Amino acid sequence: MESQGNEPQPSGHGPAEVTSSLRERTIAENSMVILLQGLQGQVTTVDLKNESTARGRVVNVDAFMNIRLKDVLYRDRKAQLTRLQELFITGRNVRYVHIPDHIDIMKTIESQLAKIHRVRNFASQGGGRKEYTKKTK
Amino acid sequence: MVLLRNLPTPTEGVRHEQAETTAVLDGQKLGCGTLYVAETRLSWFDGSGMGFSLDYPTIGLHAISRDVSAYPQEHLYVMVNGKLGDENEAEMAEKAPDDEEDDSISSGGDDDDEEGTITEIRFVPSDKAALDSMFSAMCECQALHPDPEDDDSDNDFEGEEYDVEEAEKHQIHGHADIPTFYTCDEGLSALTQEGQATLERLEGMLAQSVAQQYHMAGVRTEEANAEFEDGMEVDAAALEAGQFEDADVDHW
Numbered sequence: 001m002e003s004q005g006n007e008p009q010p011s012g013h014g015p016a017e018v019t020s021s022l023r024e025r026t027i028a029e030n031s032m033v034i035l036l037q038g039l040q041g042q043v044t045t046v047d048l049k050n051e052s053t054a055r056g057r058v059v060n061v062d063a064f065m066n067i068r069l070k071d072v073l074y075r076d077r078k079a080q081l082t083r084l085q086e087l088f089i090t091g092r093n094v095r096y097v098h099i100p101d102h103i104d105i106m107k108t109i110e111s112q113l114a115k116i117h118r119v120r121n122f123a124s125q126g127g128g129r130k131e132y133t134k135k136t137k
Numbered sequence: 138m139v140l141l142r143n144l145p146t147p148t149e150g151v152r153h154e155q156a157e158t159t160a161v162l163d164g165q166k167l168g169c170g171t172l173y174v175a176e177t178r179l180s181w182f183d184g185s186g187m188g189f190s191l192d193y194p195t196i197g198l199h200a201i202s203r204d205v206s207a208y209p210q211e212h213l214y215v216m217v218n219g220k221l222g223d224e225n226e227a228e229m230a231e232k233a234p235d236d237e238e239d240d241s242i243s244s245g246g247d248d249d250d251e252e253g254t255i256t257e258i259r260f261v262p263s264d265k266a267a268l269d270s271m272f273s274a275m276c277e278c279q280a281l282h283p284d285p286e287d288d289d290s291d292n293d294f295e296g297e298e299y300d301v302e303e304a305e306k307h308q309i310h311g312h313a314d315i316p317t318f319y320t321c322d323e324g325l326s327a328l329t330q331e332g333q334a335t336l337e338r339l340e341g342m343l344a345q346s347v348a349q350q351y352h353m354a355g356v357r358t359e360e361a362n363a364e365f366e367d368g369m370e371v372d373a374a375a376l377e378a379g380q381f382e383d384a385d386v387d388h389w
Contacts, residue, residue, distance in 0.1 A: 064283040
């Protein structure tokens with residue numbers, strides 16, 4: 001079925017690795033999820049629909065807005081704090097994702113899109129089988 | 138979700154199986170058993186075969202907790218939206234006393250989410266090193282169950298407002314829903330896993346058909362058959378042993 005996204009780069013800067021799933025890439029291109037995917041490596045807070053929040057480092061965000069965080073401080077609805085090493089939040093349960101103030105939103109979106117387009121245009125840049133080179137090149 | 142019923146253990150699509158795992162449901166220990174992280178559902182069974190299963194859409198989040206000051210054992214924490222099924226609420230402690238009207242888990246409805254009723258489950262394996270695998274397996278399975286109710290119309294691929302599509306439309310013949318199709322220009326990396334498997338199979342066939350020339354003496358065509366049994370019936374038939382024994386090498 002759908003393949004899981006690629007493992008993220010350890011560095012906090014630069015565009016996140018693009019998933020190998022065509023469906024997920026297409027969804028990402030057509031929604032703001034692509035911004036969240038660009039937050040890989042950043043520390044941020046996710047507000048859940050059940051009134052709890054989770055603050056941690058973004059490991060991965062997939063096209064369905066499933067968010068994986070690590071080194072998390074989780075605050076439940078009763079404001080009780082818990083530390084969690086790894087946390088996976090189902091996309092359906094996400095209400096807000098806080099974008100860190102220092103993030104340049106447009107640049108992040110653009111670099112994520114560029115990443116997707118590089119994957120898509122892989123063959124026409126000379127990689128891959130010659131049979132698939134675009135006629136126009 | 139059913140609790141402590143005699144259910145068959147899953148056999149297919151089990152991404153992870155963890156024995157010697159204690160299940161704690163809303164603070165109540167259910168005993169020691171085996172956790173099955175399968176692609177269809179998450180289930181746990183104790184030694185006598187009684188257990189429960191969870192559907193992934195009902196799972197709000199899962200996590201690894203290694204903070205022993207919060208809970209004395211390292212464990213896999215799973216938060217389920219909604220309360221338990223009707224079967225055995227009497228013994229179960231209610232987590233959210235203010236949300237009592239909804240008695241059943243609806244895996245699709247948003248009602249439970251709004252009311253905030255949750256069930257907390259902790260899976261405590263005796264092998265703490267297994268927590269990472271358990272967690273990862275759950276992540277993978279969770280990703281297999283995207284929210285079908287996603288009202289984001291952007292996932293509807295009919296829109297044409299998309300620049301790259303305009304450029305690529307010229308190379309595509311007759312397909313309107315551009316984003317789901319790639320021309321062969323897109324290259325290998327645009328293929329899904331199935332696509333790549335298909336490509337490898339086809340390439341294998343090409344390689345085989347070239348090699349065929351050198352086996353025209355009738356030595357071996359059977360080996361080719363095994364590769365093509367999954368769908369290229371026409372060509373597989375053509376590769377029946379002996380069929381090309383009298384063919385000229387030049388025909389290839």
